[in-house]
Amino acid sequence: MRPRQVAALLTVAALALSGTACGAKSSKDDKPSANGTAGAAAEPLDPNTKVTISVGCQPPKTAKEFRADWDADVAAFQAKYPNITIESKDAFPCIVPETFQAKLASGEMENVYYVYYTDAQGIIRNKQAADITDYVSGVKNVADVNPLFLQTLKDEGGRLYGLPRKAYTMGLVYNRKLFARAGLDPDKPPTTWAEVRDHAKKISALGDGTVGYGEYSAGNTGGWHFTSLLYGAGGSVVGPDGKTAAFNTPEARNFLQLLKDMRWTDNSMGTKQGHRWEDLMRLLGSGKLGMMIGAPDVVTEAFNNFGAKAEDLGTAALPEAKSSLLGGDGYMINPRSTPDQIKAAILWLSFHELTIGEGQFNYARNKESGRPVGIPENILWGDNDSGKREKELRARYSTVPTGNFAHYDQGSASIPPKVEPPNAQAVYALLDTVMSAILTRKDANIDDLLAEAEKKVNAVLSRTK
């Protein structure tokens, strides 16, 4: 038997092994504070109590500037709170799904760990994050955050289990250079799907492997974009009770038909399909992709990791959008942390992720270290005073032509953000099937596909614990 296949078969079990081997340690730890008393939680951290917390997602050594900025932030924070020691754990990417459970089981999980919004609900359901509701009650920076962006980090009872770092809604990302080459005005991004279709056709006509409009259909990203397109069209993936599928509707049929037409009639979506997250990023980085739906963080990502030039890209609001899928990331707290560790963690997160002018919002410093500033990739604050100050600072220190991204900023303000469906990953996996069928099979029947997916999603939702 080939060793790698034995390894694949036993991965699940082998990780569990490390779980039992180290799991015993937890009983010796301080009492988990997840259900700690509200009184103690609301009290501020005693300045004489020495606390050490480990924090994940420190930039790796290869990202020198990012790491230096992070370390400087840690030093500044520790100077402000001499009783708190931050142990940074570097990781790229910040979360590796394969090690998540094993780290929790072995006690290796950081006190403060990084999550995507998509995974937050599952983690809350599994009780793998500490309830921090009482700890944040008096924290002004948290109170300032647009409550919609905390919703993803709350359970059904409204208890809070994490703090956001970034929040954004879906829009349209496009390549201004390709627009110009195809004879389109880069300052007039499409505002209707008919225009998207027309522009995609013109861009793909440039040839040489240029893709007019790119779309995902594998690795659960197809289901994620299905949801984005459906939300844009005003639909919902699940009904209000969260227990039944609600996407077998004319809204879904419309955008699927559009994708089908672009793929097979116009041939403007490229021949290669089955794209996963990094595939479109790579295509965007290589300058061969005209348009895709995505939040402005796509621009930062394509710039930081895939060789794109930020000035070649532009963002616009999702065309004809009635609502827009909310995305983002943040931090949750290991339920094995002590109450003092949770208090220290909240102080750190409030400082590094939620203070305008500090940490991630230290635009002056970000500009100095050559990072792109000016892309509207974080709308945590909405339109309140903090939001206004963030926008003002971002404009002052911008390093990219902010006009390229203004269409998103202006257009998205009036589109209500909408959170992901329950059991998002499992639902996305099933919706991947619909997307891949439309994009890989010319005779795909939209009605049949939606009916079939509806049945499957209902089966998954009905057994959600």
Place this chain on the structure above:
Amino acid sequence: MAVAQRTPRGARWGPAVRRNLTAYGFLSGALLCFAFFSWYPMIRGFILSLQSNNFVDPPTWVGLDNYRTIFADPVFQTAWVNTVVFTVLALLCGYVVPFCTALVLNELRHARGYLRFVVYLPVMLPPAVAVLLFKWFYDPGPGLFNQVLGLVGLPGLSWLDASSTALISLVLVSTWMNLGTGTLIYLAALQSVPGELYEAAELDGAGFFRRVWHVTIPQTRLILLVMLLLQIIATMQVFIEPYLLTGGGPEDSTMTVVYLMYQYAFTYKDFGAGSALGVMLMLVLMVFSAAYLRFSRDDTQERS
């Protein structure tokens, strides 16, 4: 040594025990490795499949709930069908092709060493590299395969981008990657066939194919059978190909049992259900393993 000579005990048990003790000493390393990395995880996987475990709180016993979750999964059946189809196709290609390659190599008089090296070469590539290489070959646009098809005037195929061809495309990758190992084993088996048998057959006027049918296959029957079982066990665990190439798509056409297991454990963060699926697969594979053990035992008995 000195102690053994002095005490009556040493004299009574003799050097045989000491020799065996050394053997047990050597064996213990392997036993410990198997215990830690194979047997214990298997038992642990079985226990996990009956538990709900978030790895923070003490686990709770949930009976067969995880198995019910798996059975209710709409993709469960698809994954098994795909795995069986993949296994059958992989056997058709991955069993016949290396055997024929070995037959041809065995018949060759020139450049044998060189050709053996060439055949074995793909095995030396790390599997992930080999698989990703095929991702480029399969690209429907500039990919190698469609370019070659185009050169000879044939229309390109969708390869990984169509539910009708994706699974067979994975079979091709798998066959290519594992061709070398199979060929070498068959070649060794072929060379153990006594030359007189071929000479006799040749004197009787048997051609190449009759020699293969009447001499080679009967003489290597047991090796062939053992390899068949080993390949079934290995290919039913197909994971890396769908994981790297297709993500189970398009339309779940390459969703396999182990990939679904991975989805449960790591994407849905449900180790219980993932382990339940693992136990099911283990039970199926145990049937083939039992058959393997039986036949390989017969083999040694026959030879001794």
